[in-house]
Amino acid sequence: MNAEKRRLIFERLHAENPHPTTELMWSTPFELLVAVALSAQSTDVGVNKATAQLFPVANTPGAIVELGLDGVKAHIKTLGLYNNKAKNLIAMSEQLLSKHDGNVPGERAALEALPGVGRKTANVILNTAFGEPTIAVDTHIFRVSNRTKLAPGKNVNEVEAKLNKVVAKPFRQNAHHWLILHGRYTCLARKPRCGSCVIEDLCEYKDKVDLD
Template sequence: MNAEKRQQIFARLQAENPHPTTELNYSTPFELLIAVILSAQATDVGVNKATDKLYPVANTPQAIYDLGVEGLKSYIKTIGLFNSKAENVIKTCRILLDQHNGEVPDNRIALEALPGVGRKTANVVLNTAFGHPTIAVDTHIFRVSNRTGLAKGKNVDEVEQKLLRHVPKLYKQDAHHWLILHGRYICIARKPRCGACVIEDLCDFKDKQEI
């Protein structure tokens, strides 16, 4: 795919959704961090249902740490892998309190040192909370990038590096959100909704679907 076509793809995605953002509910970087940790192998809808009950009770590192692992589990038990996630969140809160004055760090190394935080989670926090032009590649973005020809790669790291190289600078800040929403609602896994896609004519996918 050439640079002109990539430019057109993002211009159309921007025109359709000028101010994209995460579908996770949050009001502070800390709330976003915890929501993203909880979202691994879970839906944003499911995470929001849990955090909508948790955050009015505890939405700071100290408050969630004070709940303890068992207390936290009572709020997130509807989310997959809640046992290990509860332990990671409590450990993360302790580190934030001990090493970062209760604040979420604005750098990758410190974020990835937190339990339950990998590169993808760090990218989401850096991009959405702090405005870094990072691109967190999840299953949706991996699929869209390969299927459309936007950035083909055998694994998420390859796709991320290609996207960082090829996404025009003007669109890099919001690229993550456009691609994930496109994959979630239009370029879905089993039967993409090509007939409803604003970039259908720019896409390299051979087996296009009418609906």
């Protein structure tokens, strides 16, 4: 795919949704960190239901630690892998208190050093909470990038590196949100909704589904 096509793709995604953002509910960087950590193998809708129960009770590192492992589990037990997620939330909160005065750090290395936080989660926090033009690659973005030929790669790291190389600077801040929403609602895994896709004529997917 050439640079002109890529530019047009993001121009259209921008026109369709000028101010994209995460569908996770959050009001502080810590709440966002918790929500993203809980989102592994869970839907945003499911995470929002869980955090709607958790955050009124505990939405700071100190409150999470005070709530304790069983207390955290009770509030997130509707989510997959909730046992490990609860352990990570406790350990993450303890580390934030001991090393960062209870604040979420704005540096990648410090974020990735937190229990349960990998590169994708760190990218989301840096982008959404701190305004950095990072691009987190999840399953939706991996699929869209490869299917459209926007930024093909064999794994998420390759796709992230390619996106960082080919996405024009004006679009980099919001690229993550545009692509994830496009993959979630239009470029579906089993049957892409090509008939209602704003970038269908730019997409280089060979097996387009003409009927929506």
